Amino acid sequence: MNISFMWHMHQPDYRDGSGVMQMPWVFLHAIKDYYDMPWMLARHEGLKATFNITPPLIEQLKLYYEEPQKNDRFLNLWMQDLVLLNETDRNWMIKLCKSTPFETMVLALPSYAALHKKEHYNDNELFDMQVLFILSWCGIYLRSSNDLISRLIKKERHYNNEDKRALLHELSKFVSTIFDYYTKLYQDGRISISTTPLNHPILPLLMDMENAVKANHSTKIPKQHTSLEDDAVLQVTRAQALFLETFGFEAEGFWPAEGAVDEKSVALLKECGIKWIATDEAILFKSLGHADRSTLYSPYNYNELCIGFRDHGLSDHIGFTYRYWEANKAADHFISSLSSINKNSPDGTVFIILDGENAWEFFHNNAFDFFDALYTKINNTPWCKTLHMDDVAKLPTKPLNKLAPGSWIHGEFNTWVGHSEKTRGWELIYLTKRDFNHHKTTLDSETKDKITNHFLAAECSDWFWWYGDDHFTEFGTEFDMLFRSHLISIYDLMHIAPPSDLFETIIGDRSSQKFWLRPQSHISPTTNGLHDSFFEWIGCGVVDESKLFSTMDRVRGPVSKILYGQDETSVYFAFNADISQIHECDTIGIIIEPIEFNESVELHAFKSANYEEHFGNIKVEIAAKNMLEIRIDKSSIKTDQIQIRFELTKGGVIIQTLPGFGELEIDLATDYSENWFV
CATH class of the missing domain: 2.60.40.10 (Immunoglobulins)
Incomplete structure (x- = not known):
């Protein structure tokens, strides 16, 4: 049996109109996950996997190479004297420092745990919590190999400005090595690297909003929708160019954002030279007209493009279930599940595809114990062989004559359109696009390029993920503001007063009540x-x-x-x-x-x-x-x-x-x- 792991590494574009990142999640996952995930794989001889690295992540990660505090609002405040922070910035700092999962990350640092439970902080306490917050996000590789990180963790309290400066310098230097490490593993044949359209858009919705209705007839879509196909082309071609510039070779494969596909968007990817893509099992079953699981475990050929379909249940076991299990028990369950598949589909290929960053803070020890157990057991199982997707693309394939529109979530698009808030987001994009088309002949090429960048950023799937009542985050208002800021910037660049609607929040009350x-x-x-x-x-x-x-x-x-x-x-x-x-x-x-x-x-x-x-x-x-x-x-x-x-x-x-x-x-x-x- 072949096992093809794909780890999807993505963060939305947190930059506002000034180019400064408004939230620090790229940096935090960089010091915890983006190096640790390939490193945990590479520790096990012969194992292979695919890492999908999105363009917004690539662009923002590079902003941390030198003087990261200039490009990140949080780190800028983090480096300031606490006396100089106004009440709003101080409260936002506290909110972020208390956002770390308590059981799995905070408790490992006793001083952090004691501070985390407090409601009010003097300057010395908040200073210590700022440092401990960053240390709590340092991954297993840094904790086990970096002397400064180890020393600061042992210090526990009473940190000073020199500790902060040294820590930020050390972590900035570390972040600058991440993509070189991926490139080395690629050259060694251990991993393949793929990417996603530029700003992680739902390509089928950009090209034809009617795809949402085709995937689910009850979905309500904006009445005055229009095709954004020109933007879709730019989302693909610019992603390819950034990938080549970063890694020095062309991407052979794409993970379409959220596994979202339809026949027209897949034709675009093939036309742009892509050799393989991956999506969810729900798309295969809808395309075939039945849900016979024995059909799942093979790569398919659709219009001369190789497609792998993820095993939804096994992938989500890793992402959502195994966090609660002891590491060896979880690994044994995974191997047992593969064994059951192998009995019914001998010599098959199982595609395990999921988020490569956000689940691990809910595992103890950043999931190191789980992956160590899992990878060890795979290596000790003679009928298991791991392949990355570039290898899979060379295997024999089954023909697929039809490709149904849909995504990894229920084989439909309702996570990104349908709810009144999601629809409102699309309506504002269409309104701004109509105004731009009306005035674009008066604009110079440089201005039009800047406006295009804002349109592409506004089409990111992440904004629509947090609209509606299907997901909750404490930072919903920040995401809402970032989305609208791109559209406001377009009007500013056109020297037109933005419509008042753009200054009204879209997101409703997200309280846990x-x-x-x-x-x-x-x-x-x-x-x-x-x-x-x-x-x-x-x-x-x-x-x-x-x-x-x-x-x-x-x-x-x-x-x-x-x-x-x-x-x-x-x-x-x-x-x-x-x-x-x-x-x-x-x-x-x-x-x-x-x-x-x-x-x-x-x-x-x-x-x-x-x-x-x-x-x-x-x-x-x-x-x-x-x-x-x-x-x-x-x-x-x-x-x-x-x-x-x-x-x-x-x-x-x-x-x-x-x-x-x-x-x-x-x-x-x-x-x-x-x-x-x-």
């Missing part, structure tokens, strides 16, 4: 698996899974809503779900931290009776008749703060992790007195 209501009072429901009474759950907390990151999950699973709460003796959970799907599940895993409680309970026994079990000192009662209910006895839990999550399994595969945002934190000592009234 939309999907998460905290408990308001004690509850004491009966755990019998029945809808006894609505009133016994009054005052409970609610997590609405149907509204929570819905497009990110590999499979939504049967549970649509979690009800939870507590009284003096117990913590209670109820799961709104299709109960027939619950009864088809094998087990529900219950993981409670920080205590040692990680157990799976069989679900088949609950169809007609309650089930009570002791796990160590903890008593758990479960019932699943008309609904799934769980009661956990509090008497043996010797801590006030717990984090809990649940895993539903079917056929040995986790089909849903609850809650969808990771862990549900519960204060067992809460008395809810702040909610009382008389």
Whole structure:
């Protein structure tokens, strides 16, 4: 069996009209992931993979080579005397320094953990937290090989200006070596390198917005849409030119942004000399008209272009599920899954394609333990062979006569168009394009080039990802502002007053209250698996899974809503779900931290009776008749703060992790007195 890993490395263009990056995620992932990911592969003899590196990432990464504080708003503030920061900048600095995942990154630095929990900071505390924030993002390679990083981590507190200057200089020097390292691994035959259209646009939507309706007939698209095909061509050709300039050779393959394809955009890629692309299994099944998985494990030839189709489930196991598992258990599960595929599709090729940067901060040790276990087991499995995509393009292929439009998310485009906010973004692009076309004859070539750059940046898929109610980020307003700033800059360059609409925020309220209501009072429901009474759950907390990151999950699973709460003796959970799907599940895993409680309970026994079990000192009662209910006895839990999550399994595969945002934190000592009234 061939295994073809593709790691997609991408960040949106954070530069505003002045060219300064407004958020530091390119830098942070550079010191944590962009070197570590190929390095972790290269440590294992003979393994191969493909790394897809997008143009916005390439352009911005180069801005950190020298004096990075001039090109990055965060680092500019980071280097300033804290006394000089105004309240807005200081609060934004604190917000960023507290954005690091606590369990997997902050806790590894005890001083950072202590500061992270504070609400107010004096200058010395904030200074230390600034340094610790950067250190927490340093990857395993830097921590294990760089003396300065090791020394500063051991220092723990009382950092000074010289520490800051030395740290930034060292990290800037390190970032400048990243692309050279990729080039060396390419020359050694260990990796292939591909890219994506310039600003990570959804090419099928640029070329023909009707593709959204073809992929999903219920999708609402802008009424006055127009083809942006000329921009689509520039997005491809400029990406190719930047790739050649950076790596010294031409890219043979593309990962179309978000795996988004249609026949016309793929024809454009072929016309531009691309030899292979990759997309999602949903596109293959829609193209073939059936979902026979035995057809998945082969490269295909569509119009003389090689296409690999990702195994959605296995790829998303790495991206979303294995973070909760012990490293060897996760690696064994992956190999076992490959073995099952190999029995049904011997000599097949499995495509594992996913984000190469954003998942690892939710793994312990930046996923080093997981990848070390996984790569070791692959090397020790004689029937497994890894190939990069340039190798795959030379394999025999199956013919594909039709290519359905769609993306890696459900084989459609609703993540980027359909919701009123997403539609509003497109409408503003079309409005600006019409005004530009009306006035462009009066503009000189240099101005038109600058305007074109802003149009291409505004067409980035990332802006539309955060519009609508399907994804949540604390930095939604910043993304909204960046998107509109490109269109405002176009009007400024034309010396025309921008329409007032461009100064109005598009993004709505993104508070967690939309999907998460905290408990308001004690509850004491009966755990019998029945809808006894609505009133016994009054005052409970609610997590609405149907509204929570819905497009990110590999499979939504049967549970649509979690009800939870507590009284003096117990913590209670109820799961709104299709109960027939619950009864088809094998087990529900219950993981409670920080205590040692990680157990799976069989679900088949609950169809007609309650089930009570002791796990160590903890008593758990479960019932699943008309609904799934769980009661956990509090008497043996010797801590006030717990984090809990649940895993539903079917056929040995986790089909849903609850809650969808990771862990549900519960204060067992809460008395809810702040909610009382008389």
